[in-house]
Amino acid sequence: MAAPDILPPKGVRPPIIGPGQTFGTITDRIAGIVLTKHTPIFWVAIVAISLALFGMLQTAVGYLLVKGVGIWGITIPIGWGFAIVNFVWWIGIGHAGTLISAILLLFKQTWRTSINRFAEAMTIFAVMQAGLFPLIHTGRPWLAAYWLFPIPLTMGVWPQFRSPLIWDVFAVSTYFTASFLFWGIGLIPDFATLRDSAKTLVVRRIYGMLAMGWRGSAKHWNRYETAYMLLAGLCTPLVLSVHSVVSLDFAVSVVPGWHTTFFPPYFVAGAIYSGFAMVLMLAIPFRYLYGMQDFITLRHLQNCGKLMLATGQIVAYSYAMEMFIGWYSHDKYELAMVNNRLHGPYSHYYYMLILCNILIPQSLWLNKVRSTPWMLFLVAVVVNTGMWLERFVIVVMSLQRDFIPSSWGMYWFTKWDMMIFIGTMGFFTLLFFIFIRLMPAISIFEMRNLIPQAKVKE
Amino acid sequence: MSNNSDIKPNLISASEIKPASMDLEAVRKKLADAKGPKYWRTLEELADQEAFGELLQREFPRQASEWVDPVSRRSFLKLAGASMALAGLAGCTRQPLEQILPYVRQPEELIPGKPIFYATAMPFHGHALPLLVETHEFRPTKIEGNPLHAASLGATDLFAQASILNLYDPDRSTTLTNMGELRSWGDFAMAVNSRINDKDGLKATQGAGLRFLTGAMTSPTFGWQMKAVQQAFPQSKWHRWDPVNRDNMRAGSKLAFGGYYDPVYKFENAAVVVSLDADFLSGEWFPGFVRYSRDFMRGRKLENGAQMNRLYVAESSPSTTGAKADHRLVLRPSEVETVARALAAKVGAGGAAGNLNADQQKFVDAVAADLTEHKGKCLVVPGEFQSPAVYALAQAMNGALGNVGQTVTYIDPIELDAVEHGQSIKELIADMNAGKVDTLVIIGGNPVYNAPVDLDFAAAVQKAKLRIQFSNYKNETTDYMHWHVPEAHYLEAWSDARSYDGTVSVIQPMIMPLYDGRNCHEALAMFTDQPGTGSHDLVQTYWKSQHPTADFESFWRTSVHDGFVANTASPARQVSAKLGALPAPAASADGIEVAFRPDPTIYDGSFINNAWLQETPKPLSRNTWDNVAMISPKMAADWKLNQLKDDNDHQSDAQRIIEIVFPDGRKVEAPYWPQPGHPDNAVTLFVGYGQSRAGRVGTGTGYNAYKVRPSSTQYIAGGAKINVTNRYWDIAVTQGHFSMDDREPVKVATLEEFVKNPRFAHENPEEEPKDTPQREETLYPDYREKGWYAKYAWGMSIDLNSCVGCQACAVACQAENNISVVGKEQVQRGREMQWIRIDSYYEGDPANPSVYFQPVPCMQCEDAPCEPVCPVGATTHSTEGLNDMVYNRCVGTRYCSNNCPYKVRRFNFFLFSNMPGTDWDTPSLKLGRNPDVTVRSRGVMEKCTYCVQRITQARIASEKEDRDIREGEIKTACQQVCPTGAITFGDINNKNSAVAKLKSSPRKYDLLAELNTRPRTTYMAAVRNPNPKLASGTENT
Structure with missing residues (x-):
């Protein structure tokens, strides 16, 4: 079903939309995925597997709620383990969506059009996974959910606003809300398209409700564009703020390896890095499975690759600085932290991290790698593995040996840690494939803007 | 891994109890199979089967168990109605029907909510530790030392602290049994009576074949009773067996003095102390430990300039005494005697030196010189577990050095009728094998488990015709006994005992026996003509006979109140050690x-x-x-x-x-x-x-x-x-890393360095001279300037020179603050809960390193890193400078623990307060908890509070009297128990308080001062006093 990727001659960049597309073909191809009665067998298989993993997640979380966080590998001194590692990792993944939607929109990067919709969906689903962890990682989640939100009670007992964890609550919930609105507003014209092409009454009614009365009048479009641009402007600082705030969870503390001023930009770069890796991990199978090579072209893949390369260099620089400042400070605890990264009991994690996040991604310098989907896919998998390791190194290795040698300890994750981690991957995949089946995964109306017929002389 | 809190409550209604013996084989098999890591799980299963919880539900089982209430129609309907009404609350357990009544007459002195302290003493394997026991509504909850008593001076050790948990132990023997079948006390009394009075009974045979086996006893009442028994049954014999006994000391005493004498050391008079494998700084198995360690450490407080005693330790197994030594010589166990001989020869105590290696020779030369220099002000302490010759040599050295009367005196043995236990049990077993024993009464102990293995007690004991055991627990020995009688805990019955110097304490009970137990006096009374007499009457009768004057009542009241009988310390005996022919040293075997x-x-x-x-x-x-x-x-x-x-x-x-x-x-x-x-x-x-x-x-x-x-x-x-x-x-x-690395959490110097630079703990030559960042270098609110600490500012000082690492503080803290135990598997995961930990660090050659102990409670930082990171404000700063934990606000993010540089916070990863051993379902364990301290739930962070409940009590008392809290009014649990006075607590605003004075000492330093946390808990740097003549080599510095 898939047209082969043909690399254009040297010096010519691949187009952002395949040749020969018209308004009609775009609409039919994209809406066809949703409106068809035929559910592909791979969809059923993937959803079945991820549903099973989702079930595993529910089991593990249920057991956790019954027994307590002791079922995990955390201990004193390593009070945070997989849960926080996974939280930061998922939040990082959630970064690419808004970056693509908002920042690239403001920069008028039209190539973003064919990937922004599912990247935004990816963001929302990733933030949902991430949001799970801070809640369940607490000792008493039923109270955490209640007390971390600033509900003005008559008792006057407020959360403690000096704590970065409370900033997290605001940052993540704001990010989720803004991303959700952005995504939802972008979907309205496409829901109208689906409404208009729907063949059965029920489907028409459902999409009709979701389209919120969209008729496509000039006034609608005018207001839509204004709202969209405004939201893009609002979301842009969020791209930078969320992971900055998350990084403050660490930077505010006194723990050597956490107490670092350059964490915010370091974390943001890392987040975009892993976010684009995840976009590729989703886009490449998607375009292959649904034959979308004309809409998600090699140009998109190359651009994502380039962005990964750029953010990867920032991340590499950050790693270098982390070690350099540790050494340059000549503080015995910082020096010990550097030494522990290089020679401690978890040093193999650190070397794996360097391999995954710095060495292997250097292959992206090659046009060949950037233009070969399966190679890009592998690099993306490696980068996301590396980004997970990075969080593991930061969270666990720093806590493992801090100030008082008598209290140093080791961390061994348990099967419950693993079940919850893998379970969230299943939950994410489940949500994503349900999204693909029920909503247009590529923005129809924006794609229509890309073809030459849409260009109106001004 | 996580099923640890799945223990089912062992509430078995009385009707369901089956005799424990019914499936004794199955239980025993189960226990035999239970090994290593499976242990919790196996015990859970066990808990279902063994009937150990039967009477625990009732506080006074003796009365209550007889009372059977038939269900009347009225109460049936009442219950049925109530059940219907409560049916909706399916999740709740049905509460037992209780009537709550106020006291009709208020018991004397009892104010609900206010603890009352009573003096008593803990008998500990041949001597007594005088105590003051805190009781809440007549339930003992916490044990303290008796400050009036010379053997305690207010301090205790870890065994005394923990003995309160033994009282409430649900696994204690609860039932009197005959061959495993439940019997009443009357049945037992009848059996004993018929054994005595039968035609060919003990009376007829003058007690031939009647044998008693006990541990070391010091109770004068027991001695008086035993004398009466032996008069009634002249053929009977009393044997002694304690697995950890003083046989070598006894034998050595015989060698040196020709008779049994107990040494009483006066460490406060000794400037030089030489320990020959003597572990007098570890625990109560060295009788007098509590007092000795205090006296010894008094010579190391450096209060008046640079006066400091010196400790040489020649030892085999590493002990905390060796850890505190200024010079430590590592010897194989048998070599201690060689060194002792050489040392004795050198100081002129006689004997001949054997062959020593160079290190040993150097050590002996230096020690001998130091000892001779300090004649009359030195002390040689022989180890209880060393050969008799070492004991004899050491006392001969003390004699030769003029120490007798100065640093050591000798008294008659405090143990009644002192014998060598090894010999005594050997005789018993020989007699049993010869068929000479037909009635064996074992009071306490567990000889089947711990008697010398070559004597095979288990085989021999089966030849006795009637075997009776009084024991706290149903143990290995119980299986071989006809009768098992639950023994009363020392907090449940009257007795008396002598402390290490001979002073007699009256042991008064704190609570009625939980399981109808009888103590040793009541056991022995069975064989007298007054078999039913209670322990109180027995003890009082004896003392009446000792004090037959008209003022007995006031004598008795004073003795019981003070916790000791005045002027009963044993007089010193004028004996001198003669080194006769010592037995040849055991030929050193290969291997x-x-x-x-x-x-x-x-x-x-x-x-x-x-x-x-x-x-x-x-x-x-x-x-x-x-x-x-x-x-x-x-x-x-x-x-x-x-x-x-x-x-x-x-x-x-x-x-x-x-x-x-x-x-x-x-x-x-x-x-x-x-x-x-x-x-x-x-x-x-x-x-x-x-x-x-x-x-x-x-x-x-x-x-x-x-x-x-x-x-x-x-x-x-x-x-x-x-x-x-x-x-x-x-x-x-609990600690995996024993090296300090470059962190130097323990600052240490030699005496010489200390004299040269008293502020050695502050200036690290490799770093900036300024050891603490300036006050203004912080983003934290300056509470001090805001006037927060205007009234009181609590602080603690811990003297690393004095700490001997005995762990008493950790157990005291656990008892005071209801701290959970977590079980082996959780400790392996690093989740132990003790609020104060004692870090030990090793430095130098692993063959003979320097060892340092550092107790680490919460530092109660003024700029606490834990406080600003809590998202819900569950750890907050008090106006008196404490970091308060608000348990019911805590959601358990553990961020505070991550951010605590001292890692003193402890987290309830599971419902640890319901772990087996200290669970909250077992009724008996409920009685022992401190009612002033919250029991923490799952998912909550906890840590040292400086015993805030004690602070609050003192504050309430002071406010009622409209005064300030006095210096010394508040003692934290760890401070109170510490035998060496290493921990001092008080108000640092009061410049005259002990803690404020210590904090102005040049030895004071802050742990991790460079972090600017301004801890309220500070340390006094350790100072060692090595002999300048002993260059570094085999010794500590």
């Missing part, structure tokens, strides 16, 4: 020497079912829930055993099991432990573990070293071999 030692936390095994002590780390190895076989690091390296490695910080790993084979073929398997400072070619085995019937806590822990301990070599055996097996044993340690 590995084995030293048997009592376990540092569960002693001879009598505390095995005590969860607090099980979870208390052993002072040097920091392991819990098991005993290990200590070997030297070099031996471990030679055998290529995986060593203590610093690249793996938590040593809670599987350790290889080694098999120790003795020349007579006996062998035992034990996990090895490479202990820095342990002699090569030697192994230390700790007795007390490996019991098969030790209750829910103790069963399955450790290995049994008694099964290789024969009567001939009770403490030191030679010629053993060690085989390394390929099997592993999980060891749970």
Whole structure:
């Protein structure tokens, strides 16, 4: 079903939309995925597997709620383990969506059009996974959910606003809300398209409700564009703020390896890095499975690759600085932290991290790698593995040996840690494939803007 | 792993109780199968079957158990109605029907909510530790030392602290049984009576074949009773057996003085102390430890300039005494005698020196010179577990050095009718084998488990016709007994006992016997003409006979109130040690020497079912829930055993099991432990573990070293071999990294350096001279400037020079603050809960390192890193400078613990407060909790509070009297228990308070001062006093 990727001659960049597309073909191809009665067998298989993993997640979380966080590998001194590692990792993944939607929109990067919709969906689903962890990682989640939100009670007992964890609550919930609105507003014209092409009454009614009365009048479009641009402007600082705030969870503390001023930009770069890796991990199978090579072209893949390369260099620089400042400070605890990264009991994690996040991604310098989907896919998998390791190194290795040698300890994750981690991957995949089946995964109306017929002389 | 809190409540209604014996075989089999890591799970299953909870639900079972209430129609309808009404509350357990009534007449002195303290004493294997017991509504909750008594001066040790948990132990023997069947006390009394009065009974035979077996006893009342019994039954005999006994001291005393005498040391007068394997700074198995360690450490407080005593230790197994030594000589167990002989020859006590190696010679020369220089002001202390010759030599040296009367006196043995226990039990077993014993009465103890293995007590005892056991627990010995009678805990019955110097304490009970137990006096009374007399009457009758004047009542009241009978300290005997012909030193056998030692936390095994002590780390190895076989690091390296490695910080790993084979073929398997400072070619085995019937806590822990301990070599055996097996044993340690690295949490200097630079702890020459950042260099609110600490500012000072690492503070804290135990598996994960930990650090050559102890409670920082990171404000700053934990606000993010540089916070990863051993379902354990301290739930962070409940009590008292809290009015639990006075607490605003004075000392330093946390808990740097003549080499510095 898939047209082969043909690399254009040297010096010519691949187009952002395949040749020969018209308004009609775009609409039919994209809406066809949703409106068809035929559910592909791979969809059923993937959803079945991820549903099973989702079930595993529910089991593990249920057991956790019954027994307590002791079922995990955390201990004193390593009070945070997989849960926080996974939280930061998922939040990082959630970064690419808004970056693509908002920042690239403001920069008028039209190539973003064919990937922004599912990247935004990816963001929302990733933030949902991430949001799970801070809640369940607490000792008493039923109270955490209640007390971390600033509900003005008559008792006057407020959360403690000096704590970065409370900033997290605001940052993540704001990010989720803004991303959700952005995504939802972008979907309205496409829901109208689906409404208009729907063949059965029920489907028409459902999409009709979701389209919120969209008729496509000039006034609608005018207001839509204004709202969209405004939201893009609002979301842009969020791209930078969320992971900055998350990084403050660490930077505010006194723990050597956490107490670092350059964490915010370091974390943001890392987040975009892993976010684009995840976009590729989703886009490449998607375009292959649904034959979308004309809409998600090699140009998109190359651009994502380039962005990964750029953010990867920032991340590499950050790693270098982390070690350099540790050494340059000549503080015995910082020096010990550097030494522990290089020679401690978890040093193999650190070397794996360097391999995954710095060495292997250097292959992206090659046009060949950037233009070969399966190679890009592998690099993306490696980068996301590396980004997970990075969080593991930061969270666990720093806590493992801090100030008082008598209290140093080791961390061994348990099967419950693993079940919850893998379970969230299943939950994410489940949500994503349900999204693909029920909503247009590529923005129809924006794609229509890309073809030459849409260009109106001004 | 996580089923630990699944223990089902063992509330068995009385009707469902089946006699424990019904499936005794099954239970025993189950217990035998329970090994190592499976231990919790197996016990859960066990808990369902064994009927140990039967009477626990009722506070006074003796009265209540007789009362059977038939269900009337009226009450049936009442209950049915109530059940209907409560049916909606399906999740709630149905509460037992209780009537709540106010006191009709208020008991004298009782104010609900206010504790009352009573004086008593704990008998501990041959001597007494005087106590003051805190009771809440007549339930003992906490044990303190008796400040009026010279043997305590307010301090105690860890065994006394933990003994309160033994009182409430649900696994204690609760029922009187005959061959495993439940019987009443009347049945038992009748059986004994008929045994005495039958035609061919004991009366007829003048008690031939009547034997008593007890541990070391010091109770004057017991002695008086025993005399009466022996008058009534002249043929009867009284045997003694304590597995950890003073036989070598007795034998040595006979060698030196020709008779039995107990030494009483006066460490306060000694400027130079030489320990020949004497562990007088570890625990109460060195009688007088509490007082001795205080006296010894008084010479090391450096209060008046640079006066400091000096301690030389020549020892085999590393002990906390060796850890505190200024010079420590590492010897194989048998070499101690060689060194003692050489030293005695050198100081002119006679005898001839043998061959010494260069290190030993140097040590002996320097020590001899130092001793001779300090004649009359020095002291040679022989170890209880060393050969009799060492004891004789040491006392001869004390004589030759003019120490007698100055630093040591000799008194008649405080033990009644002192005997050598090894000999005594040998005679008993020989008589039993010869068929001469027909009635055996065992009071306390567990000889089937711990009698010398070569004598085979279990086989011999079956030849006695009537076997009676009075015991706290149904143990291995119970299986061989006809009658088992639950013994009363010392807090349940009247008695008396002597402390190490002979002073008699009256032991008064705090509570009625929980399980209808009888104590040793009531047991012995069965064989007199007044079999039913209670312990109170017996003790009082005896003292009436001793004090037959008209003012007996006031004498009695004063004695009971003060906790001791005035002027009963034993008078010093004028004896001088004569070094006659010493037995030739045992020819050093080839192979590995084995030293048997009592376990540092569960002693001879009598505390095995005590969860607090099980979870208390052993002072040097920091392991819990098991005993290990200590070997030297070099031996471990030679055998290529995986060593203590610093690249793996938590040593809670599987350790290889080694098999120790003795020349007579006996062998035992034990996990090895490479202990820095342990002699090569030697192994230390700790007795007390490996019991098969030790209750829910103790069963399955450790290995049994008694099964290789024969009567001939009770403490030191030679010629053993060690085989390394390929099997592993999980060891749970609380500290995995014993090196300070470059952190220097413990600051230390020699006396010379201290004199030169008293502020040595502050200036690290390699760093900036300024040791603390400036006050304004912080983003935290400056509470001080805001006037927060205007009234009181609580602070603590911990003197690292005085701390001997005995762990008493940790157990005291656990008792005071209702701290949970978590079990071995959780300790392995690093989740132990004790609020104060004692870090031990090793420095230098692993063959003989310097050892430092550092107790670490919460630092109560003024700029606490934990406070600003809590998202819900559950840890807050008080106006008096404490970091308060608000448990019911805590959601458990653990951020505060991550951000605590001292890692003093403890987290309830599970419902730890419901772990077996200290669970909250068991009714008896409920009685022992401190009602002033919240029991923490799952998911909550906790930590040291400076005993805020005690602060609050003092504040309430002071406000009622409209005054300020006085200096010394508040003592934290750790401070109160500390035998050496290492911990001082008070108001640092008060410039005259002890703590403020200590904090102005040049030795004071802050832990991690560079972080600018401004801790309220500060340390006094350690100072060692090495002999300048002993250059570095084998010794500590």
